[in-house]
Amino acid sequence: xxxxxxxxxxxxxxxxxxxxxxxxxxxxxxxxxxxxxxxxxxxxxxxxxxxxxxxxxxxxxxxxxxxxxxxxxxxxxxxxxxxxxxxxxxxxxxxxxxxxxxxxxxxxxxxxxxxxxxxxxxxxxxxxxxxxxxxxxxxxxxxxxxxxxxxxxxxxxxxxxxxxxxxxxxxxxxxxxxxxxxxxxxxxxxxxxxxxxxxxxxxxxxxxxxxxxxxxxxxxxxxxxxxxxxxxxxxxxxxxxxxxxxxxxxxxxxxxxxxxxxxxxxxxxxxxxxxxxxxxxxxxxxxxxxxxxxxxxxxxxxxxxxxxxxxxxxxxxxxxxxxxxxxxxxxxxxxxxxxxxxxxxxxxxxxxxxxxxxxxxxxxxxxxxxxxxxxxxxxxxxxxxxxxxxxxxxxxxxxxxxxxxxxxxxxxxxxxxxxxxxxxxxxxxxxxxxxxxxxxxxxxxxxxxxxxxxxxxxxxxxxxxxxxxxxxxxxxxxxxxxxxxxxxxxxxxxxxxxxxxxxxxxxxxxxxxxxxxxxxxxxxxxxxxxxxxxxxxxxxxxxxxxxxxxxxxxxxxxxxxxxxxxxxxxxxxxxxxxxxxxxxxxxxxxxxxxxxxxxxxxxxxxxxxxxxxxxxxxx
Amino acid sequence: xxxxxxxxxxxxxxxxxxxxxxxxxxxxxxxxxxxxxxxxxxxxxxxxxxxxxxxxxxxxxxxxxxxxxxxxxxxxxxxxxxxxxxxxxxxxxxxxxxxxxxxxxxxxxxxxxxxxxxxxxxxxxxxxxxxxxxxxxxxxxxxxxxxxxxxxxxxxxxxxxxxxxxxxxxxxxxxxxxxxxx
Numbered sequence: 001x002x003x004x005x006x007x008x009x010x011x012x013x014x015x016x017x018x019x020x021x022x023x024x025x026x027x028x029x030x031x032x033x034x035x036x037x038x039x040x041x042x043x044x045x046x047x048x049x050x051x052x053x054x055x056x057x058x059x060x061x062x063x064x065x066x067x068x069x070x071x072x073x074x075x076x077x078x079x080x081x082x083x084x085x086x087x088x089x090x091x092x093x094x095x096x097x098x099x100x101x102x103x104x105x106x107x108x109x110x111x112x113x114x115x116x117x118x119x120x121x122x123x124x125x126x127x128x129x130x131x132x133x134x135x136x137x138x139x140x141x142x143x144x145x146x147x148x149x150x151x152x153x154x155x156x157x158x159x160x161x162x163x164x165x166x167x168x169x170x171x172x173x174x175x176x177x178x179x180x181x182x183x184x185x186x187x188x189x190x191x192x193x194x195x196x197x198x199x200x201x202x203x204x205x206x207x208x209x210x211x212x213x214x215x216x217x218x219x220x221x222x223x224x225x226x227x228x229x230x231x232x233x234x235x236x237x238x239x240x241x242x243x244x245x246x247x248x249x250x251x252x253x254x255x256x257x258x259x260x261x262x263x264x265x266x267x268x269x270x271x272x273x274x275x276x277x278x279x280x281x282x283x284x285x286x287x288x289x290x291x292x293x294x295x296x297x298x299x300x301x302x303x304x305x306x307x308x309x310x311x312x313x314x315x316x317x318x319x320x321x322x323x324x325x326x327x328x329x330x331x332x333x334x335x336x337x338x339x340x341x342x343x344x345x346x347x348x349x350x351x352x353x354x355x356x357x358x359x360x361x362x363x364x365x366x367x368x369x370x371x372x373x374x375x376x377x378x379x380x381x382x383x384x385x386x387x388x389x390x391x392x393x394x395x396x397x398x399x400x401x402x403x404x405x406x407x408x409x410x411x412x413x414x415x416x417x418x419x420x421x422x423x424x425x426x427x428x429x430x431x432x433x434x435x436x437x438x439x440x441x442x443x444x445x446x447x448x449x450x451x452x453x454x455x456x457x458x459x460x461x462x463x464x465x466x467x468x469x470x471x472x473x474x475x476x477x478x479x480x481x482x483x484x485x486x487x488x489x490x491x492x493x494x495x496x497x498x499x500x501x502x503x504x505x506x507x508x509x510x511x512x513x514x515x516x517x518x519x520x521x522x523x524x525x526x527x528x529x530x531x532x533x534x535x536x537x538x539x540x541x542x543x544x545x546x547x548x549x550x551x552x553x554x555x556x557x558x559x560x561x562x563x564x565x566x567x568x569x570x571x572x573x574x575x576x577x578x579x580x581x582x583x584x585x586x587x588x589x590x591x592x593x594x595x596x597x598x599x600x601x602x603x604x605x606x607x608x609x610x611x612x613x614x615x616x617x618x619x
Numbered sequence: 620x621x622x623x624x625x626x627x628x629x630x631x632x633x634x635x636x637x638x639x640x641x642x643x644x645x646x647x648x649x650x651x652x653x654x655x656x657x658x659x660x661x662x663x664x665x666x667x668x669x670x671x672x673x674x675x676x677x678x679x680x681x682x683x684x685x686x687x688x689x690x691x692x693x694x695x696x697x698x699x700x701x702x703x704x705x706x707x708x709x710x711x712x713x714x715x716x717x718x719x720x721x722x723x724x725x726x727x728x729x730x731x732x733x734x735x736x737x738x739x740x741x742x743x744x745x746x747x748x749x750x751x752x753x754x755x756x757x758x759x760x761x762x763x764x765x766x767x768x769x770x771x772x773x774x775x776x777x778x779x780x781x782x783x784x785x786x787x788x789x790x791x792x793x794x795x796x797x798x799x800x801x
Binding site: 019148149178179222315318319322323375378379380381390391392416417418419420421422477479480541542545546549591592593595596598599600602603606607609610611 | 637638639654656657658660661662663664665668669670671673674677678679680681682683686687689690794797798
């Protein structure tokens with residue numbers, strides 16, 4: 001496919017500098033890790049050759065099992081075996097659907113729910129980190145070295161708290177998270193590159209626990225998300241749940257023990273999968289009470305009990321089309337993603353809605369991980385410029401703040417291309433008011449109580465003024481991961497407050513550091529070695545980046561400026577050879593500071609070149 | 620190149636200058652899109668994921684700026700507002716609500732029609748309303764183009780931009796109505 005040509009030299013690393021980068025699909029049901037090897041994206045299997053890792057973690061006494069080993073124990077140790085943890089990421093207890101059917105000992109913690117296990121109380125972030133650790137180790141073993149970075153995928157419809165939780169889990173697992181990438185966007189990359197597609201495409205992504213619908217415009221090396229919508233509490237799990245409830249009713253069962261509940265849930269899932277290829281499926285189980293369940297369900301009944309779920313997915317589909325200002329006739333193809341799209345009733349409903357057969361030519365279980373690997377390869381700088389692509393994604397849900405009367409004032413509307421920043425001015429409503437509390441929310445509803453609360457913070461020290469005289473400017477900045485930071489500033493006095501929208505669920509940087517420390521508590525040496533390795537990698541990355549920047553654009557600097565940067569660079573290089581990780585960090589910080597102005601000038605020069613290119617092109 | 624010159628482009632240039640476009644209401648959308656993508660392909664954070672903090676920060680700032688400029692120029696209401704501001708005319712959405720009575724009456728009737736469609740859960744009525752609205756918006760946009768680009772009647776254009784904003788809000792309400800009807 002034709003790609004944007006970028007001419008300036010210096011960015012592309014020499015071939016020998018290939019950085020090890022992976023894409024990780026952290027799924028509700030299964031997780032995968034993939035990488036690009038010799039130009040081809042491939043899923044990395046485990047030692048037994050299995051590509052999927054069931055997203056299941058079992059906390060035994062002093063022993064943690066992840067994947068198939070945990071899966072094998074889920075029915076006999078349901079309380080300590082966490083399945084579908086993705087449903088709890090960044091969520092409070094009241095946000096979690098079907099709590100009554102989850103056999104866990106929940107702890108209602110501020111912001112995010114926690115689970116009491118045989119190895120202590122665990123947050124969903126920690127549970128997810130266990131899954132990511134296994135995938136990291138798998139990749140490092142298979143690629144033969146430490147990873148330079150990873151792209152982790154998230155449902156496009158994930159809100160800020162869920163995204164932040166995912167990034168924290170990555171960090172906790174010792175990964176350098178290059179980017180959080182939306183799952184349907186990852187699928188579109190894999191599909192678009194494979195088929196050299198151009199035009200408007202819809203990605204229908206029904207995972208284990210989440211549903212996303214993204215509409216993308218693919219053209220000339222650009223993947224542009226036009227609109228995205230979804231339901232972060234709807235997935236294949238809900239179809240299992242319907243079957244489970246049907247079975248309980250049909251067999252007239254009394255309330256079940258956690259163990260029997262899990263057993264019947266597993267049987268229900270198996271029946272669902274069986275029905276994809278057969279007209280009828282058995283559900284049989286011997287319960288701990290001695291009761292034997294022996295049921296049969298046919299396709300028609302299954303379609304009947306899940307019809308409302310199928311229809312529910314079409315609501316976001318219509319909404320995304322409206323947001324994009326498009327009709328089904330504009331859509332050139334519908335890419336199906338996620339194991340749950342294998343269900344024939346889903347295929348049929350999507351086909352009827354879009355009036356065309358859905359595209360199923362990529363494995364719906366692997367396509368997200370493959371796309372993430374391709375993007376990781378680009379972000380790591382392994383692709384020469386001119387062969388890479390541009391990805392333009394959006395935020396899925398509007399961001400706003402609470403105003404008088406519990407109403408929401410939207411500051412950044414949904415489907416805004418990221419990175420984005422927007423500021424809004426507010427004022428005081430009482431004479432002499434010296435403080436203002438800022439409540440940041442996310443969602444589409446007008447009432448604060450109907451939106452998701454992300455953070456609260458106080459702006460203090462506003463000089464006393466008449467009501468309405470203060471000018472408080474609240475700025476929202478959303479970065480390329482879709483993560484929000486907020487600053488508030490009073491105009492007349494310059495009083496400022498800022499917040500990383502993180503503390504809402506009570507897991508700050510300090511907590512993560514502590515957890516990391518805990519996991520190394522029996523291995524101090526290990527911890528030092530690891531910190532040193534990390535700082536060396538980071539320092540080396542900076543040295544390379546600065547060198548290539550100097551090679552390309554030294555002309556933007558005066559001789560004195562260039563000498564100053566070169567000296568700081570030499571200092572960092574010298575320290576990288578040593579063993580003091582703190583000194584390396586200090587030298588890296590110094591180099592970052594020394595190159596600030598240079599970076600700004602380079603960016604400006606890039607834009608000028610773009611404009612100059614345009615003018616020549618127009619002649 | 621001096622740092623001063625670089626700063627000038629960053630902070631004070633209009634959205635049109637940023638994309639190398641003439642400051643007119645009638646817009647060459649293909650040229651805008653091409654310029655936007657060309658600049659993004661150079662400044663986007665994905666290009667700097669392995670760079671130093673300073674470059675990553677600069678990239679974030681630039682991309683944010685470019686996205687905002689692109690969003691403004693693509694949107695017919697915001698483009699009009701920005702262009703009039705460049706000519707020293709404040710469209711004043713918030714404070715200036717004085718509109719011709721006839722126009723306001725028409726708006727009231729349209730909202731009543733919308734409420735009726737919601738009550739009856741009548742998606743076809745919404746489709747019809749939307750179709751009318753689209754052509755009405757196109758007409759006003761043509762008028763704005765003429766007022767600004769040809770007649771240089773900025774005060775007159777400001778009223779037209781306010782009208783267009785009213786219609787855009789109605790458009791948003793129709794979107795919400797579809798959700799209520801479905």
